[in-house]
Amino acid sequence: MFPYDHVLLAAVQKRPQSVADVLQTMEAIGTACVDGDGLKWFNWLYHRVTQAVEARIAAGGFADPVWLAQLDVQFAGLYFGALESALRGQPSPGCWQALFECRNCAAIARIQFALAGINAHINHDLPQAIDATCDVTKTAPARDGQRYNDYTTLNPTLDRIIGAAKQELRVRLLGDALPAASRLEDTLAAWSVSAAREAAWRNAEIFWNLRPAPALTSNLMDTLDGLTTLASKTLLVPVPGWNGPAQSV
Numbered sequence: 001m002f003p004y005d006h007v008l009l010a011a012v013q014k015r016p017q018s019v020a021d022v023l024q025t026m027e028a029i030g031t032a033c034v035d036g037d038g039l040k041w042f043n044w045l046y047h048r049v050t051q052a053v054e055a056r057i058a059a060g061g062f063a064d065p066v067w068l069a070q071l072d073v074q075f076a077g078l079y080f081g082a083l084e085s086a087l088r089g090q091p092s093p094g095c096w097q098a099l100f101e102c103r104n105c106a107a108i109a110r111i112q113f114a115l116a117g118i119n120a121h122i123n124h125d126l127p128q129a130i131d132a133t134c135d136v137t138k139t140a141p142a143r144d145g146q147r148y149n150d151y152t153t154l155n156p157t158l159d160r161i162i163g164a165a166k167q168e169l170r171v172r173l174l175g176d177a178l179p180a181a182s183r184l185e186d187t188l189a190a191w192s193v194s195a196a197r198e199a200a201w202r203n204a205e206i207f208w209n210l211r212p213a214p215a216l217t218s219n220l221m222d223t224l225d226g227l228t229t230l231a232s233k234t235l236l237v238p239v240p241g242w243n244g245p246a247q248s249v
Helices: 005-012 019-032 038-058 065-087 094-100 110-137 146-153 155-168 184-189 193-209 214-235
Strands: none
Touching: 005 019, 005 065, 019 038, 019 065, 038 065, 038 094, 038 110, 038 155, 065 094, 065 110, 065 146, 094 110, 094 214, 110 155, 110 184, 110 193, 110 214, 146 155, 146 193, 155 193, 193 214
């Protein structure tokens, strides 16, 4: 879709092994993307979130920093994997495809792209990342331990970063002002990162307990992708009042 997609593909082919690797890949994506690429604005927001996580790990802000770092790596790897599949023309989860297919739709606001990506990543990917992290670290997604506490203590930081992004990215893809009155505020207000992360942990618990039944896990993933895709498409409905070309160039 964009002439630099081969650069993005090269960036995401190598799976990260550390939070530093995650940030390096995000920086490569952000550098390559032009402002008229909706992917840039999700990546921009996710990069800010990951920087905050890295800073907190470095400051000793988690009881189990190794587990949180592993979660960060597992989590980002799912985003990079979905993007790699799409760039190769291979199937990717529907919730991600909803964003990738309209990367150059100029009528959509930057914050819509950012939140559609966050929606796909948290609601679809995060349960898998928690499950994979527990597998690697020989732990379990229990609510009565320090890892769940570390996980939830991130919510205020994420709320603050996303709240700021809702203001900073409240323009159309190419930077055009949005109409003074629209339904966008209602759409954005209906989406809560804290609620989404709590649901992701619950789903991770289900995945963990369904491990002896892979067919049921697969069915749950299909259902989760369907619901998350619907939410992504709702977040990506263009704001009325656009008079320019339907797509950026």
